[in-house]
Amino acid sequence: MRLEFQKYTIFLKPKKTILLPPYKGSTFRGGFGNSLKRVVCLFRNKNCQECPLNGECVYAYVFETMSLSKNPLFILDNHAVVPHPFIIEPPLERTTVYEPGSQISFNLVLIGRAVKYVLYFIMAFEQLGEVGIGKGRGKFEISKVEVDGQVIYSDADRALVPAESKIFEVPEEFIISDGHDETIGIEFLTPTRIKYQRQYISKIDFFILITNLMRRLALLNVYHGSAEVPRWNHKLIIEEAKKVKIIEDTTSWLDWQRYSHRQKTKMMLGGVIGGIKYEGKIKDFYPILRAGEIFHVGKGISFGLGMYRLLM
Missing domain, CATH: 3.30.70.1900 (Alpha-Beta Plaits)
Known part of the structure; x- marks a missing residue:
């Protein structure tokens, strides 16, 4: 079994004071879905499953991945959930107050086809920064994105340098x-x-x-x-x-x-x-x-x- 993936580290710079809880996973994940939909969706009032662009839409793939439960290839039980092709790894530090001039970083793991959509993810977090996060909706900007310590995106030119995805193999025998x-x-x-x-x-x-x-x-x-x-x-x-x-x-x-x-x-x-x-x-x-x-x-x-x- 071979799984394609890539891990990105996203660095944020607060524009105003940002107040976050000790565990920050919900903070970044909670607003991300709405931001991604604002970035890519042409028919926001339409149900994803009824949208004619469903098969090509980044948002539909990321959040509305179609179940294969009717396909004999794989039968899901009633308690299974189709996994999202991304993981947001929040900063583990317990810091709750981030002032302008400080830095926040977190990891984004993309899996499978989602690796090709990394720029949409970056744009969604840029949009989230305009809306603000945490108590008081503190705003931020993305300063840079790194892969293995190499900058692939920065606020200097906002251009993406593609990073080749990785493959993780798990033996089936x-x-x-x-x-x-x-x-x-x-x-x-x-x-x-x-x-x-x-x-x-x-x-x-x-x-x-x-x-x-x-x-x-x-x-x-x-x-x-x-x-x-x-x-x-x-x-x-x-x-x-x-x-x-x-x-x-x-x-x-x-x-x-x-x-x-x-x-x-x-x-x-x-x-x-x-x-x-x-x-x-x-x-x-x-x-x-x-x-x-x-x-x-x-x-x-x-x-x-x-x-x-x-x-x-």
Whole structure:
């Protein structure tokens, strides 16, 4: 399985004081959708599914990706959600006040076809800067966008230097090694919302993590990759994952609340943060775990939830 992606770092310069909450995922993700629609949509009062430009529209692809649930290629259960082809990774710092002269940066991960639309994403964030974010609607401008430390867009000329996308490969053949047991640590950097038996869990067993990662990667591949279901031997992989045990767990549950303008209600989006250490035959799971570092795991991923790093 091969997934195309690219990670961009977007740098903002406040024009006025910007007041943000400690967790900033909702701030950037919440206004982005409306801004993208303002940038690209010709028929704002028309339902995306009824629009004649649906098949070519950036907004429709990003936010209204059509379900393939009627296609025998991949059957979604009633609790699955078509994944968005982007992730906004907010700044992890706890700073809440940004004055003019300071800088805010966050990461934008684009997946599949969305990589080709990066300029539309940049323009949407430019438009969001004119509207303002946070309490008091503090306005900002984009100063630059980088890929791997190289500037591909700046406010000097507002011209995009194309950056070649990356490919992450996850083997579809799972080979059981005869290696010895080893340990691996995972630090959940943002609230991680994982379900098991339809309930959000605060203890993330290794096999539950792997199950959710495989599901996440399969959905991304179907909708934003080759449109094929990975040929994994799920039963074998999960059986092996169940042999890996938790040996240290310092995670905790962090409640996070956001207001949904679409649903006009407050939503609790808490999840697990902190560190956990596993022990067992882990080597064969490295590709799946490393994929999760890029593509996250669990629910609410477009808000930056489910971000973690491996501690080898």
